[in-house]
Amino acid sequence: MTYKKVRTRxxxxxxxxxxxxxxxTALFNWLYTxxxxxxxxxxxxxxxxxxxxxxxxxxxxxxxxxxxxNWDEGPYFQAERVNIHRxxxxxxxxxxxxxxxxxxPEELEAKRKKALAEGRKPKYDGTCRNRGLAxxxxxxxxxxxxxxxxxxxxxxxxxxxxxxxxxLDDLIIERADGYPTYNFAVVVxxxxxxxxxxxxxxxxxxxxxxxxxIYEALGCETPxxxxxxxxxxxxxxxxxxxxxxxxxxxxxxxxxxxxALVNYLVRLGWSHGDQEIFAMEEMIREFSLEAVGKxxxxxxxxxxxxxxxxxxxxxxGERLAEVVLPFWEKRGFDLSNRGYAAKAVSDLRTxxxxxxxxxxxxxxFFREEVDYDPEAAAKFLTPEYGGHLQVVxxxxxxxxxxxxxxxxxxxxxxAEERGTKLKWIAQALRVALTxxxxxPGIDEVMVTLGKERVIExxxxxxxxxxxxx
RNA sequence: GGUCCCAUCGUCUAGUGGUUAGGACGCUGGCCUCUCACGCCGGAAACCGGGGUUCAAGCCCCCGUGGGACUACCA
Numbered sequence: 417m418t419y420k421k422v423r424t425r426x427x428x429x430x431x432x433x434x435x436x437x438x439x440x441t442a443l444f445n446w447l448y449t450x451x452x453x454x455x456x457x458x459x460x461x462x463x464x465x466x467x468x469x470x471x472x473x474x475x476x477x478x479x480x481x482x483x484x485x486n487w488d489e490g491p492y493f494q495a496e497r498v499n500i501h502r503x504x505x506x507x508x509x510x511x512x513x514x515x516x517x518x519x520x521p522e523e524l525e526a527k528r529k530k531a532l533a534e535g536r537k538p539k540y541d542g543t544c545r546n547r548g549l550a551x552x553x554x555x556x557x558x559x560x561x562x563x564x565x566x567x568x569x570x571x572x573x574x575x576x577x578x579x580x581x582x583x584l585d586d587l588i589i590e591r592a593d594g595y596p597t598y599n600f601a602v603v604v605x606x607x608x609x610x611x612x613x614x615x616x617x618x619x620x621x622x623x624x625x626x627x628x629x630i631y632e633a634l635g636c637e638t639p640x641x642x643x644x645x646x647x648x649x650x651x652x653x654x655x656x657x658x659x660x661x662x663x664x665x666x667x668x669x670x671x672x673x674x675x676a677l678v679n680y681l682v683r684l685g686w687s688h689g690d691q692e693i694f695a696m697e698e699m700i701r702e703f704s705l706e707a708v709g710k711x712x713x714x715x716x717x718x719x720x721x722x723x724x725x726x727x728x729x730x731x732x733g734e735r736l737a738e739v740v741l742p743f744w745e746k747r748g749f750d751l752s753n754r755g756y757a758a759k760a761v762s763d764l765r766t767x768x769x770x771x772x773x774x775x776x777x778x779x780x781f782f783r784e785e786v787d788y789d790p791e792a793a794a795k796f797l798t799p800e801y802g803g804h805l806q807v808v809x810x811x812x813x814x815x816x817x818x819x820x821x822x823x824x825x826x827x828x829x830x831a832e833e834r835g836t837k838l839k840w841i842a843q844a845l846r847v848a849l850t851x852x853x854x855x856p857g858i859d860e861v862m863v864t865l866g867k868e869r870v871i872e873x874x875x876x877x878x879x880x881x882x883x884x885x
Numbered sequence: 886g887g888u889c890c891c892a893u894c895g896u897c898u899a900g901u902g903g904u905u906a907g908g909a910c911g912c913u914g915g916c917c918u919c920u921c922a923c924g925c926c927g928g929a930a931a932c933c934g935g936g937g938u939u940c941a942a943g944c945c946c947c948c949g950u951g952g953g954a955c956u957a958c959c960a
Binding site: 427428429431461463464466467521524525528531532533534535536537538539556569574577578579580583585587588590591592593595597598599601602617618619620621622623625643645646648650652653654680683684685686687689690691692709710711712713714715716718719720721722723725729764765766767768777824827828831837838839840841842843845846852853854855856857858859 | 887891907924
């Protein structure tokens with residue numbers, strides 16, 4: 417056994433945003449690398465000139481950063497490496513391991529259709545394989561795949577997978593435009609970058625035997641492979657936009673914490689006994705490819721929501737306030753008093769599954785004028801409750817122990833004195849202070865709002881009652 | 886069609902030949918309670934089917950069935 421230092425890579429193609437599936441692949445690579453104190457390389461596979469964009473590259477990098485998946489090398493751009501790829505293509509041609517092909521896409525498509533219609537396998541028929549053609553305009557380069565024997569993929573997750581070489585195709589490795597195709601570029605780059613472990617989605621398993629043949633043709637050592645199962649939507653089809661948000665950054669906008677998404681993703685396919693919640697350090701310590709399951713997993717938004725709530729509840733107060741602020745800022749609230757905002761966040765944290773929910777639920781803390789819910793006001797801002805409110809407003813200035821416990825005692829005593837139940841005073845107060853019948857504990861709200869705001873809001877509510885509604 | 890992969894509650898999963906098949910999300914009954922949450926206690930809910938192997942199979946083998954991936958001058 418060798419003890420070569422682990423080198424992994426995440427190699428997305430910049431044709432869109434980083435999606436949930438890609439994020440999990442990146443996460444598994446990252447965890448495996450950190451676990452083994454290796455090097456995590458980021459490589460952008462942009463050889464498809466028509467579909468690759470710079471915005472996508474930027475978006476992918478941003479999403480990785482947001483998730484906390486830092487890379488040690490790169491990003492490298494595959495398109496900048498075409499000279500290396502061309503040299504390797506030429507090497508294979510010189511050695512007779514690859515050849516020029518002048519079959520046109522139209523011809524190939526026709527042959528493919530015909531083969532399929534006749535129930536034969538639609539692989540390249542080898543027309544140009546032994547013609548000894550030279551490069552010409554429109555020609556491509558094909559890899560000469562062995563026609564007999566077997567290729568075994570030793571997979572760290574799925575075990576050994578064997579393929580008959582006759583199933584393999586003489587795949588194109590260099591397009592007519594001179595750019596390498598994926599299956600070739602990925603091998604050249606992984607080999608040249610010294611990648612020791614290729615961890616990727618299992619939609620690549622059928623490519624792997626071809627790639628192994630290319631490694632061998634190139635005279636390179638093959639890396640170890642680990643094919644992680646796909647993530648499916650609720651209908652068991654491959655996860656896509658139809659199933660809801662699939663872009664990582666959409667989750668940030670919806671008020672998810674990166675730690676929650678990461679924790680959700682790691683449990684999709686991987687487990688460590690019965691444990692559900694993992695700090696990053698724990699994940700790194702416990703992660704192993706042997707513990708990754710072999711079957712595809714259905715993405716479950718409800719569980720992610722629950723995890724997000726767990727993280728909101730346990731996040732350090734200061735950091736939680738920091739990440740909530742932008743959501744309030746968006747509403748144009750005055751957040752200059754950071755201490756006040758922090759207190760509000762702490763009151764709200766057990767009541768929100770997302771930051772957006774939290775920001776919504778806490779809007780009353782910042783609104784200049786209370787936004788009364790019509791039904792709530794109709795029920796509680798009435799002369800019947802006005803009396804209670806009146807007395808609360810009158811007595812608050814004299815409340816010495818203006819704390820959660822002190823206020824609770826104050827309100828309980830008041831309820832008893834007035835021959836009613838705390839709930840009636842609390843609900844009336846809640847509507848007067850927040851405009852709603854749902855809020856954090858009324859004592860907490862009063863503490864956070866502060867005496868002045870509380871009295872002011874009660875007066876406004878009383879004025880509304882006085883005005884007859 | 887061919888090749889390859891996969892198969893435990895609705896979902897994520899634990900399980901590695903002998904278990905009342907465990908946990909989590911969701912659902913649900915109750916408790917707590919100033920509302921809503923949080924929290925706590927309880928419940929319903931699964932080994933795809935058929936053959937083997939074995940004293941014994943969710944765990945091993947085979948065959949079905951079902952799902953998925955690939956089958957591009959995309960990655």
